Amino acid sequence: MAEINCEHVNDEENMNSSDSECTSTEENMGRGVQDEDNMNSSDSEDTLTEENLVRCVQLQLPKHIAAYCEKKELIRVTQPMVCDTDLMEKVCNNYIIVKKILSNLEWQEKLLCKHVCSTWNSAIHTLNKEQLNATDFVLDLHFNSIKNGIRFKKSSDFSTEPLVVFAFVNTSGTNITSKCMSLLPHPCEPPCEKEHSLLDFVQQKVCGPKNCMFTVRADYLCYFPLNHSPTYKHTYTFDMFRRPRSIIGGISIPAIPDVKFNIINIKSNSDMEKDFYYEVRELSRERIFKGVLVYVTEKYLLHSVEDFFYLNYFKEAQPDIPYALGGCIVEDCIYDKNDIKLIIDGVNEGSDFISENLISIGIFSIPKSVVNSEGEKCNFDVYSLIIEAADWQKTKIQKNIDEFSKKIPRFEHSVALKLSCVGRDKKHELEQNYFRAAFPNTPLIGCYGNGELGINHPPRPVREEPPSRKRFRRDAGPQLGIIYSYSTVFMYFGWGKIISS
Incomplete structure (x- = not known):
């Protein structure tokens, strides 16, 4: 029986990489990782066939899988023991x-x-x-030199089939490729002479053959593992915005009994009735919405806040049971495995990949029968918090997060998404640190965009401000519907035993 080896992080080896090595690595990445020191031409390479000279090829599943x-x-030729x-x-x-x-x-x-x-x-x-623990992972090219190999790092083993994998890649990391020999662990055994897309490599290691990696491309990312995790030193901070590096980070939520995750991809406004309203209506017949995650690509032009009023249909389909909702306007969203193939084709042709997705909506739901049965309740829930543009002071940010943490139960397992506006500047690290203080055992990941969507669940009291109050420079005023600006949306996913309430 073949083993799928995923090596743990060799911290000392990576920490010994000098700044010069990191700098040369970033310069050499572009559309493919190349290092002349590690690709010494040999006689065997000169005799490669034309097929082997393909710049980047898609990875195949292991034969037994x-x-x-x-x-x-x-059929295998084996030596009996x-x-x-x-x-x-x-x-x-x-x-x-x-x-x-x-x-x-x-x-x-x-x-x-x-x-x-x-x-x-x-x-x-x-x-x-x-084995219901979440596992975060990262491919961070800033911490790797080609001499040491590009190491796929994770906080723990992927022991359970994933329900969904939240993945985030920045623009410079989307089309990155590398020689099979440079990737650790090697995607092919023995390593081949071809190049592979790092996004394809991550998909294979985390969730292949299942198609459940919900990938977002954004200029700036948020990656904040737990302090004791082997991936902690790859924490992505605001200071790194000034010197962006190629990075792919994510977190895997395991399959949880009775919980389903559905994706609705909308490629045109004409498909809204069929792809959105019909799917939501059918899901609401037998299931209860617990959390809704919305990614809007920049191809979807926003004329007014009315453009997002269709999301209120969740409330119409489920009027009496609250649910969490969070979202962000991002550069692109990738869900189908065919998109990765198109990315690889784009790399070989020298063109950038842009999907046809306008809006991608992820829906977490549980069956109604679980909630209605005597003494039974599915221990899974999602909560969301909006820190609005007016919440600019440190004390207000900390107060809102602390109040949120006191209103929701603590679960044995949890992850959190942070979907924030780039314009909040240095408040990003402040919000992350306050959230970590309130939820010390919850890894945090997300991205920064140019507009946020959200609902406060549990609801927050309506603020009553004096008419003559001084407005902040970035205060966009009263918000309509569920779309915000200069704000941050936190989504908390919890499952398993409830530790405290």
Whole structure:
């Protein structure tokens, strides 16, 4: 049984990289990672066929995973091992031993193992309910030199099938490619001579063969892992805006019992009725909306706040149960695996990739039957907080976050998204630090855009300001509907046991 190896971060090795190495790395990235020191031409390279000279190729699934997905028999030439039959039978039938062994596998391998026998199947199902931790990951080219390889770093193993993977890539990182040999762990075994897209590499390592990576492209990102995480030193701060670097960061939320995540991609206004209203109406028949995530691309022109009033249809479909909503205007949104293929084609042709998506809406929902059954409740919820343009003072920002943290329950597992306006300047780090102080065990990730969408859930009291109050320079005045400017929207996702309420 093949193992999917994801090496942990070798902090000392990366910390020893000098500034000169980082600088040369950034200069050499562009559309492909190249380093003459590590690509010494040899006689074998001179004899490469024309097919092998393709600049960038899409990664293929491992043979055993591909065979499982396609329901094909995989014939392998193997050397049989001579084992004690009695001992092997005892090990295979011992539930405790099997569970301990299987707990160390990646979720893709568990897909195959659950078909071995009833004991293994039972152990896999139990592990899926126990291994519910979120895992953040990063490919940060600033901290890598080609000599050491481009290392894929993660906070823990991807032990459970993902429900959704939130991924964020900046503009300079979208079309980055690298030689197979330079990527650690190597996407191909043995490493091939071709180049691979780093976005494709991340998709394969995190959620392939499942198609659940919800990727956003934005100029500036927010990446704030936990202090004890191996990825913590890659925290992306406001100071780095002045010297942007190629980075792909994200976080994986595991599959949670009874919870579904649906995507609605709107490619034209004429598709609104079919793609949005119909899908929301059908979902609301059997399910309850817990959280709505909206990414609006810059191709969708905003004429007025009325352009987003259609999002109030969630309220019409679910008038009596509150839900969280957050969103941001971004450069582009990528969800379909075909988009990654188009990115690779664009790299080879020397053109930038821009999807046809105008609006991408992610919906978290739970079945109505779970809420209505006696003594049963799905331990998953989503909450959202808007820090408005008028909340410019440090004391107001801290007060709003503290009040929000006291109103919502604390879950055993949680992640948070920060969707903010670039124009809030140095308030970004301040907001991140206040949020971390209020939620010390919640990793934070997100991006900065040019307009925010949100709903306060739980609701905040209406502010009553004196008529003669002094207006802040960036105060955009009263907001209409759910769209804001110069604001920050936090979305908190929690699941598992409720630690405190």
